[in-house]
Amino acid sequence: MKGKILVIDDDASIRNLYKKALTKEGYEIILSSDGKEGIGILEKENVDIIILDLQMPGMDGFQFLSTIKEKMEELPVIIISTGFGTIENAVKAIRMGASDFIVKPFTLSQLLQIIERNLKMKSLSREVSELKMLQTIFELNKTIVSLLEVDKLLDKVVYIIEGLFHPHKIGIYLPTESSKDFILRKKKVEMEEKWDFPVVLDREFTERLFEGKEIIVEEKDGQKKLFIPLIGKENVGVLVFVDSENRITSRELKFLQIFGTQLGIGIENARLFELINSSYMNAIRSLVNSLEARDPYTKGHSEQVAYYSLLIGKEMGLSEEELEILRNAAYLHDLGKIGIKDEILLKPGPLNEEERNIIKKHPVLTVEILQPLNIRKEEIEATLYHHERVDGKGYPKGLKGDEIPLYAKILAVADAYSAMISERPYRKKMSKEEAIETLKKNAGTQFDKEVVEWFLKAISKKEGKGVVK
Ligand SMILES: [Fe+2]
Secondary structure (H helix, E strand, O other): OEEEEEEEOOOHHHHHHHHHHHHHHEEEEEEOHHHHHHHHHHHOOOOOEEEEEEOOOOOOOOHHHHHHEEEEHHHHEEEOOOOOHHHHHHHHHHHHOOOOEEEEOOOOHHHEEEHHHHHHHHHHHHHHHHHHHHHHHHHHHHHHHHHHEEEEHHHHHHHHHHHOOHHHHHHHEEHHHHOEEEOOOOOOOOOOOOOOOOOOOOOHHHHHHHHHHOEEEEEOOOOEEEEEEEEEEOOEEEEEEEEOOEEEEEEHHHHHHHHHHHHHHHHHHHHHHHHHHHHHHHHHHHHHHHHHOOOOHHHOHHHHHHHHHHHHHHHHOOOHHHHHHHHHHHHHOOOOHHHHHHHHOOOOOOOHHHHHHHHHHHHHHHHHHHOOOOHHHHHHHHHHOOOOOOOOOOOOOOOOOOOOHHHHHHHHHHHHHHHHOOEEEEEEEOOOHHHHHHHHHEEOOEEEEEHHHHHHHHHHHHHOOOOOO
């Protein structure tokens, strides 16, 4: 069978003529005498092409066309018309989505040529859309591998679904840790739409969804609601979206099924990663605490550096994510000191050159500890370069000016200020005013000028006027 053709024509003798001629050519023919009946057939049958008479009593060809094009945009429709009002009708029909237009009388070979051309186009457009889906699956895989934070992964998925299906509403439900309930974790709703899904999905419904492992489609008031189970090793979540234009085809459903499994595995990985990372971070925090416990003079130093770094960062208007990088880097900045012996680290008097050189290794030691962990590159760089100076006389690399990452320049100011206002075994602590004067004096040589300015602005707001002269 070369293809299934639905012929809609009110004239029985013409219908039979089509049937005879086209069956002989190897096509399967379904006949219908009017548009309404034709729509009924399309709901049950998978048709490859439609031959449609324009002039029919009741629902005419145009009405039929506008009804089916809403649902089956890609189905080719060949319009047959008498000579009357030909050009206007042809323009109108093509605008409404008809793929071809033939005027009576025509020969069988003309019709066959048009049918074949339309079938070829259809299979080509199917291949293109399948390629697009394959590409999306590929892109999704890349996303899943690269995004290890659940929230970012969900954002990306919402973006992908929006691009593919243009739904009016999307929601992603994930289970709570303590119960089997799936609660709304991410949603996106078009401007004029309201979110009318529950915050918690019905438990019986989700059990049914995961048991069947199939997408559940609910149709109501011309809207299709799709519930896609996200399945990894366990039941990971539910993706819900509303397609009011009913454009989801069975092929797309298959794609969504695969999507659901991939996404399930992706979310599981990201969750596991977050868990591992947070336990690593906890382990590192306790390492920092134990480091500070060795030296009573530095107790709470990392906390204080984080405080002043964030003060500067907020004053500069950094984003939440950038502030998080700054916070983490501040906590970790001196971690490498854990590898330095007590005799040097805790020495009450000034250090000799050899001892100073050992101390200077601590940024590199920090990086060696952090490297195996999946810590952001920016956090690693901030800790590595927090003793660089803008005049190039710092360590470990002797970077100059803008070669030093911004986060490191912020840490340098916060670190120095925190150290100056704290007691050390070999010197008394400075007053805040003195420390600020020292920062100002060294702005442009040791410290970045702008960062010092931001710091001064922030600290004068925080600790009252009069501190900064
Ligand atoms: Fe340091």
